Amino acid sequence: xxxxxxxxxxxxxxxxxxxxxxxxxxxxxxxxxxxxxxxxxxxxxxxxxxxxxxxxxxxxxxxxxxxxxxxxxxxxxxxxxxxxxxxxxxxxxxxxxxxxxxxxxxxxxxxxxxxxxxxxxxxxxxxxxxxxxxxxxxxxxxxxxxxxxxxxxxxxxxxxxxxxxxxxxxxxxxxxxxxxxxxxxxxxxxxxxxxxxxxxxxxxxxxxxxx
Amino acid sequence: xxxxxxxxxxxxxxxxxxxxxxxxxxxxxxxxxxxxxxxxxxxxxxxxxxxxxxxxxxxxxxxxxxxxxxxxxxxxxxxxxxxxxxxxxxxxxxxxxxxxxxxxxxxxxxxxxxxxxxxxxxxxxxxxxxxxxxxxxxxxxxxxxxxxxxxxxxxxxxxxxxxxxxxxxxxxxxxxxxxxxxxxxxxxxxxxxxxxxxxxxxxxxxxxxxx
Numbered sequence: 001x002x003x004x005x006x007x008x009x010x011x012x013x014x015x016x017x018x019x020x021x022x023x024x025x026x027x028x029x030x031x032x033x034x035x036x037x038x039x040x041x042x043x044x045x046x047x048x049x050x051x052x053x054x055x056x057x058x059x060x061x062x063x064x065x066x067x068x069x070x071x072x073x074x075x076x077x078x079x080x081x082x083x084x085x086x087x088x089x090x091x092x093x094x095x096x097x098x099x100x101x102x103x104x105x106x107x108x109x110x111x112x113x114x115x116x117x118x119x120x121x122x123x124x125x126x127x128x129x130x131x132x133x134x135x136x137x138x139x140x141x142x143x144x145x146x147x148x149x150x151x152x153x154x155x156x157x158x159x160x161x162x163x164x165x166x167x168x169x170x171x172x173x174x175x176x177x178x179x180x181x182x183x184x185x186x187x188x189x190x191x192x193x194x195x196x197x198x199x200x201x202x203x204x205x206x207x208x209x210x211x
Numbered sequence: 212x213x214x215x216x217x218x219x220x221x222x223x224x225x226x227x228x229x230x231x232x233x234x235x236x237x238x239x240x241x242x243x244x245x246x247x248x249x250x251x252x253x254x255x256x257x258x259x260x261x262x263x264x265x266x267x268x269x270x271x272x273x274x275x276x277x278x279x280x281x282x283x284x285x286x287x288x289x290x291x292x293x294x295x296x297x298x299x300x301x302x303x304x305x306x307x308x309x310x311x312x313x314x315x316x317x318x319x320x321x322x323x324x325x326x327x328x329x330x331x332x333x334x335x336x337x338x339x340x341x342x343x344x345x346x347x348x349x350x351x352x353x354x355x356x357x358x359x360x361x362x363x364x365x366x367x368x369x370x371x372x373x374x375x376x377x378x379x380x381x382x383x384x385x386x387x388x389x390x391x392x393x394x395x396x397x398x399x400x401x402x403x404x405x406x407x408x409x410x411x412x413x414x415x416x417x418x419x420x421x422x
Binding site: 012170172173176178182184185187190191192193194196197202203206 | 223224225381383384385387389393395396398401402403404405407408409410413414415417419422
């Protein structure tokens with residue numbers, strides 16, 4: 001069965017987003033700096049239609065984030081569009097007409113909505129019956145590929161606490177965010193084991209599995 | 212001038228001690244598990260008078276903790292003996308007659324006390340005029356060796372926030388402590404840069420310097 005995995009970048013003080021997350025600032029104040037290791041990479045630039053860029057020890061982790069899954073699960077906050085029922089001209093996500101997913105994306109929400117098919121193979125499905133149902137649907141869609149947990153922190157915590165997350169890569173950057181959304185909270189009995197760690201320029205990637 | 216450096220083990224959720232620290236449980240509930248990577252090592256066993264033990268990628272970090280400094284600074288909580296003035300038969304520290312430091316140790320406290328000379332080269336000096344004075348005295352005592360910041364979390368935060376810490380090795384273990392003392396809080400404008408990271412069995416060591 002395909003694995004459910006989460007790749008997430010965390011500040012050394014434990015935040016995966018800064019304070020004051022909003023539509024204008026999805027990663028909160030200072031949160032964009034979390035991805036300073038990712039943005040200059042050739043793999044990232046290519047996935048966003050640009051040329052050039054660096055190839056270094058971070059590249060395999062970027063490739064895993066960008067193209068390592070057959071389906072994605074994300075929370076309503078990460079998809080965006082504000083809380084509550086969907087508006088008449090509903091929010092299409094943060095990513096424009098051709099989102100970088102190129103596979104089915106399952107959005108956890110309390111509010112039903114018809115699937116949203118965009119360009120390049122990305123269709124957003126809105127799941128209202130919980131994290132296990134979303135995982136089941138995502139696994140079916142992913143076939144023999146893995147399922148990526150897109151975030152944010154709250155959804156990641158729910159899958160961790162439920163023991164449903166198979167693999168977790170935490171990319172730890174030297175940034176001090178001081179406030180914001182923590183990944184490692186509300187974890188229930190979750191136990192982790194370290195599999196490997198890799199030093200890259202400006203970041204350390206640590207791979208964990210469920211212990 | 213000798214460097215001020217801190218080697219500290221942190222759970223993946225950011226704690227350097229569990230909840231409920233006390234004389235009986237100096238690292239709080241579950242906190243002793245932080246050092247599961249350190250205890251089986253030959254370097255650790257030798258420093259505590261035992262034979263045998265493992266040699267692996269963690270060994271250089273253990274040696275740095277155990278013998279890499281000419282003086283140590285620690286907080287009153289780490290030395291122990293409870294808050295307030297020293298009692299008539301004062302607390303001698305957690306480490307018995309022959310503490311594993313074997314060099315001068317400067318204890319930050321609000322309460323004056325005569326130096327305490329124990330066996331094996333360890334003398335505790337009680338510093339009441341602040342972190343800069345303690346650092347000055349420790350540097351003088353260390354000669355051309357480095358000064359080690361022993362902890363706990365609060366003292367480490369004060370040196371980090373004051374920009375006085377030259378080097379920080381955070382040994383991150385897969386433990387989830389859920390509550391306790393955080394290292395990375397109250398840091399003022401502290402900025403860090405990653406120098407290296409090293410994978411060891413059950414732990415990842417990341418070395419930072421002041422940015």
